[in-house]
Amino acid sequence: MKVLSSYQAGKLTLFLKGELDHHEAAAALRKISRTMDDYLPRECVIDMGGLTFMDSSGIALILKISKLVGETGGRAWVENAKSQPLKVIDASGIDRIIKVTTGAEQ
């Protein structure tokens, strides 16, 4: 998978692309942690528009991002989740803790 990012006015957007599983998660988290350290964002959008597959490793990653941004008083949420990642998010119940929006195509 790939992680791209953009930053504007206190808001960091992370674009996740490809498949997010345990094999990919560690490297993705390292990259995301570095990016967060660089910007110390107040808001962090996890854009899942390019994510075609995610398992519970993605749930742990979302929670970790939320915790990291929370440490500096910010908050994180998920945007554009497609059907498979969304179903995993729903089953995990984390949408009670963190805001989740779906792709417009659904």
Added chain:
Amino acid sequence: MKQLNYIKLEFPARSVNEGFARAAAAAFAAQMDPTMEELGDVKTAVSEAVTNAIVHAYPDTVGTVQMRLRLLDGNTLEIMVRDRGRGIPDVKKAMEPMFSTGGEERSGMGFTIMGSFMDSLRVRSAVDRGTTVTMSKRIRAKGS
């Protein structure tokens, strides 16, 4: 239930094989004419079971993981994932949502996801002998 087709795979418990196991399961399931959603469910459940074998079963060695997929009568897909690792001392507890011995990079939701994405889930485990996860799902014929 009558077995109509099957595949068996064996691979070392390395994380690079997680994607392969998902892809193999999806390719086998394709003969059942599943919907995109059903295919996603199967891939997710396989990913969870195989990742557990890779992450939890062999803390100090690289053991092997076996996977068997069966097409059964009534368009039912059965998935079995087996390791010969450390085993689970308390299966009932391990299957509770958010229970994890895996630290911060795990969420403790694997079994919960397997259970909700498949029609049935059975876990058999013995300490120091290994764990076998068997799941099944009926694939509904498209358009019916």
